[in-house]
Amino acid sequence: MRKRLQLMVGLAFALLLGAQANAQTTVSGKVVNPKGDPLAAVNIQLKGTNTGTASGENGSFSLTIPSGSNRSLVFTLVGYLSQTVQVGQQTSDLLIEMKEDISNLEQVVVTGLATKIKRGNLANAVTSINAKELTGTTQIQTADGALYGKIPGANIRQNGGAPGGGLSIQLRGISALTGNANPLIIIDGVYANNDFQRTGRATITQAGASTQDDGSNRLADINPAEIENIEVLKGPSAAAIYGTRANNGVIIITTKKGAAGKTKISFNQDIGFGDPLRLLGTDDWTVEKINFFFPAARRQQEIDRLNAAIANGTKTDFEKLFYDNKATLSNTRLSISGGNEKTKFYLNGTITNEDGVVRRTGFERYSVRANIDHRISKNLSIGVNSNYLRTNTDRGFTGNQNNTGASIGYNIAYIPNYFNIKPDPVTGRYPDVDYGGPRENPLAVTDKATNNSVVNRFIMAANLDWKIFETQRSSLKAVLNGGVDYVQNTTLIHMPEDLQFQRGQANPGDVLHGKTEATNTNFQAALVFNTEVKDVSLTTQAGLVRLDFESDALFVRGRGLAPGQINVQQATVQSIDQQFFSKVSEAGVFVQQEANWQDKIIGTVGIRWDKSTNNGDYKKYYAFPKASLAANLTKMGLFDNSNVISQLKPRIAYGEAAGPVPFGTTFTSLGSTNIGGLLGSAPNTTVGNAAIEPEFATELEFGIDAGFFNNRLQFEGTYYIKRTKNNLQSLVLSPTSGFVNTTSNEAELENKGIELAVSGVVLQKKNLRWFSRLMWWKNDVITTYLGVPAYNTGAFGTALGTFAIQQGISPLTIVGTPAIPGGGVNGFTVWGLNQPDWTSSWYNTLNLPGNLEFSFLMEYRKGGDNINLTSFLTDGGGTTNGWFEDDNKDGVPNGRQRPPEPYNNAGRWVQDATFFKLREAGLFYNVPQTLTQKWFKGVVEKIRLGASGNNIFMATDYEGYDPETSTFGATTLANNVDIAPYPTTRRIFFHIGIDF
């Protein structure tokens, strides 16, 4: 093979010399795939020039080459290996066969802010997920939900199964002790808003702070079907050039673009249904159990209720009543894309309408997108991506609450299955609940209460490429881009006045309206200079970045509502619950130098300087250097004689990045307080730290990428050490100071981990192809330095399990009662660790005979402990499945005696969260084109039919709906707390796709 190539090159040179005298020539031919089918939209470029074209619908192309040119044509198409063809004597009827890029070595990956690099030359383990992997197997509601099991090194959690998102991602462990440790999200160059905006649900349900709102993260707005590619820079070594905000990694989302050629119209419809992935069952009640559970005075009433329920057949499995509803799922997408050499466009409209398994919950998304690229002249091109989104989410009432009963799971934990909660068929009145839990009828809450969020959002990105000059060996271009992400979120939480709990209040009926507006703008300008010095290609980039983030939230509350009214002006007590403004400006400068010696050795050094108005010193620039080196040993001819090794690339990379200081950390403010009709001022109990520094993370990663058997089998192995310093945490002051705390930089962490991936084409026959990829990863974190006294933080305190921050141990260590005075960890018993031992995922895609395509994704996570307080509730209410059984036969039922002995300590709620999940599976059938031609006479080009599923199967010993739940949403430490969550939904779909 290699010999033949050399021969061809030699021949081409000879022809080149001979051809130089010729005048301009027209070259024409056809591009095909290995099966011989024509390939459209293949980019064809005269090497080193801007002369080019694209292949047409039938794969044909024609290009006029000026005289005296090098006559070298480069054929490129996403998913195929690029190919350089030397045009010889034959100038017409050329047949170019493109080879599929199994290894993705040709794929370009963003490494600088203005440059890209071929994957084959990359010195970092950057994970790329294309549209096919992201959404090709099944329809997933949110883009982050589609990342489960696809990123080695990621730990993804969801608040619960409520529709409309609520996910958090941690990459390579944690780089922070506070905040949420979520990566930076960039969409087409725009710094996207991925906040968990407050909804106020936790205020109305009295669950606590807004971290228990069960709100969505705003990535939920983004339509995953419009995403072409996601790149994940997992740590500072890859993300350093993003500077501040990059210490938790960066997720770079690129949306789809049009391609020159025939206008392509695609219509897709998914119809499906959802049901709960897992229910736990509830415990039955008998006279014997009533006599055990209830105080004497209460027993007869309960026995009467039990007997009546048996006689009337009204015993109810509340889990099924509330959670086991078939949810209808529908997605409709229409996209039109195409263009010509100068202008390319991609238009898309999507309507998603997906119900939840709890009645009156659901998620709707309307997305309209126009991505337009235009070449103004030979040297100047612009691109504009614009996206309008509207999401409408009803997430219902689950999770934590206090007294209000506004949580299904919390409520039914205490109601025996013989109690009738259904409304009286005549009066419509819901029976009052009088058990040990909240005094509220959960059916009334589900039927009448509202938890709604409507988001209107615009994301606009624009970019301009200007080739300032170009010579044979050098070029200079300017790259400008900027964008806006505007989010307006209107929330409504409403508890009608006739609910049981409300009737017990001084002012029955409670409504909270929120309006949150957030605007992110960013601008970047860079110059990129390319030059060839001997065999080394040098790329220099330098530029500046400007970011501005503004938000404005207003929440108004009304209590004591006129019947049926939600306008705050219809309330007895009208109040402003919160008004909050924030404003952050950041600026940075960057320089990066890449050197590439014939794809053999590729080195990069770079540095970024950033400043932020959130930092103690708003003018101080912090430097974030990086350096990386990759060596393609195979390109150096080291394995030329090997039939086995086709690629071997050791690589090493180092980088630094920062985590931003939260807004307001430097302020020592006089808060407002009102009493007796007067306005008062009092110092806030958090003291500003005017010397606060951003969190800093440094990462060294090294690894090997290898390809075997012509890259049919690929291996990628990475080891990293990520050290953080200046970690922000609360420095608790003496309470006698009259202040509670300030923010300090006195902590350091260390994450170490391994990421392995093996992929390859297992089978390749004429009509059969099986691609498989196995990934395995693990991360360990410890607190290497703690400058403040050891403390416990997170979750609900030591009685129910909390986290120990102490030098020398993992900050994810779960400790709790019993106390060990002067011993244990921070004086308490260690019960677990919120960190998996390791995680593994397995992705497969099979092209089967008969135009069938089957793919599936599985994940297994070993170890890691959750704090399962759902069990705490159901044990308290006597409803845990098996509560009245008595495993140790000591006369005390299991529900009152959870091991470990001595039975009433925090350890009973800490549970192993090992699981296996079949995350995605899909089977698709492409109707043969001969048939579509015959049926639709050329109007319809392609029809694709399919069936798929998401969260199809789970196996776990964990006693909850889902081991990956997080009642506190996105939080660094306590993202493993389970309190009566919304059950995770199993989703089954049928698909039809028609291309015109």
Added chain:
Amino acid sequence: MIKNKFLSAIIAGGLLSGMTACNPLNTNPVQDPNNPSVGSVTNNASRAQIQFLVTGLEARHRGYVFTATAGFGTFGREVWYLNASDPRWQTDWLGQNGRRPDASYFGFGANGGTVYAGAYQTIRQAYVLRDAANNTTALTETEKKAVAGLAKTIAAYQYLLPAIWRYDSIRVDVEDPLNPGPYVPYQEALAYVSNLLNDGLNDLNAAGTGNFPLILTAGWAGFNTIDGIKRVNRAIAARTFLYRGQWQEALTACDASFMNLSGNLNAGPTHVFGAPPDAFNPLFFVRDANVSTMIVVHPSVLRDTTANDARVRTKFYRRTSPVTVSSDAGTLSGQYQDNRFAANTSPVSWIRNEELILIKAEAHAKLNQGTNAVNAINIIRNAAGIGNYGGATTESALIDEILYQRRYSLWAEPWGHRWIDCRRNNRINDIDVSFDGGTRFTGFPKPQSDVNWDIYTGG
């Protein structure tokens, strides 16, 4: 080609002018868009700013009300705070199943909650107010004295909260937030409070006469003069002398206070509450509300009532159905709820004429002035409609009687009178834990945050 050059020129020009006109690297410092800074009042504050700080002091001053009522009330078994959503309000506050106060106990947290951290925050506010008033020309010298007198009076009251919660040493020198002084023993702390009250009184004595120069809430109605604040100052002094066992000083303070033997027993300053943006009265619960969260009257209080006691009729309300809550320590049930507040905007008294008369009675009893003690007791008994005292006039019999009257006269006031009464008289075993199987708490250890601060600073 010409078009190209033209475009290039525009872009290049635009870039350059953009850079110079608004340098994208230029950022302006961000001021807090939501609040003024503390620094804005430290020097030359305006009169309005001083007013806001005075009101802020009043707002902070009421922060302890719920915990001192429900928590201290539970420890003294005046009430149970039943709360089904978190059984720890029962199990931990009652000390069930062997639970004992620790350095970050439930309901108080690592910083001691509203009766410790909250009290010191009020003290901090008093100092911020005192200093702001001192460093401005917006107030006259007598006005400055008036403000200082009020600030010290409130601060002194707040010092008592950590003292009675711990019933042990507390820090009293907290002028410098980052260098708090040492813990001083309980009695020494009380002496410090007495001195602070005297300081405040001296300031008020130098503050002229007439109305307090700034606006106070309706909670000071009848006391919003310099003289009125002095009388409140002496009332707090009387309470402090009682706890110090300085009986004669207690009597003197009573006499200088607003005590009125023939006046309304409820007279005294109050914490006011209201609808937002104010805060609701946290002790108010709707009568017969079918909820599982409620402060209920402790069964021992109900058991020990005297027939026809008007206090029982007016303070306790019999619910149509009891509030019942279960936990792993069993089930608790409360039939009676608090009847004192008409609405969630009703004010809460924090020191009353009734208490001052009972202090007078106790001081007389301790000073062997039986007749005076009985006279004072009879004012209370007759107001409650239970007739004159007919028992023995030995000191111990009178103290028995006074402590009994204090149980009903001062029931569930935001102080935990029963708990402190039992401890200061060495009668901790009078607290009846038989209904809940709990524990009698004598006091709380130093909060963890305070312990940690000493570790952090090496102190």
